[in-house]
Ligand SMILES: [Zn+2]
């Protein structure tokens with residue numbers, strides 16, 4: 001897969017720049033993270049899934065490796081107010097998407113809209129503000145949760 005090769009390259013470049021070695025454990029975490037079903041994994045999720053076939057990988061290693069993926073632009077770090085950090089792969093360079101978070105079942109839905117970007121720029125202009133990043137999180141109840149109430 002082309003995307004995977006590109007991600008590997010980005011990682012290798014970053015590791016070289018930071019004088020870090022490419023380790024077997026890091027490669028295992030790489031494969032697991034980028035093929036993990038469903039997005040927005042916590043360190044614990046990934047730890048439990050990696051541990052099944054590679055029990056020598058510690059929690060701290062997973063944590064550090066995910067931070068590393070974030071630092072080299074391969075992963076987003078998300079915080080949906082649950083007191084734990086989630087990570088998700090960046091699909092392509094410059095990608096931006098936002099989230100709807102169900103506080104009933106924890107389901108996370110992604111969305112993208114040009115309008116928000118447009119209005120953000122308008123608000124920034126009005127306030128003579130230079131926006132470098134933004135995030136939007138909508139909290140509430142999904143339709144399944146509303147039905148079960
Ligand atoms: Zn729900």
Ligand SMILES: [Zn+2]
Pocket residue numbers: 039040088097098099110
């Ligand atoms: Zn997402």
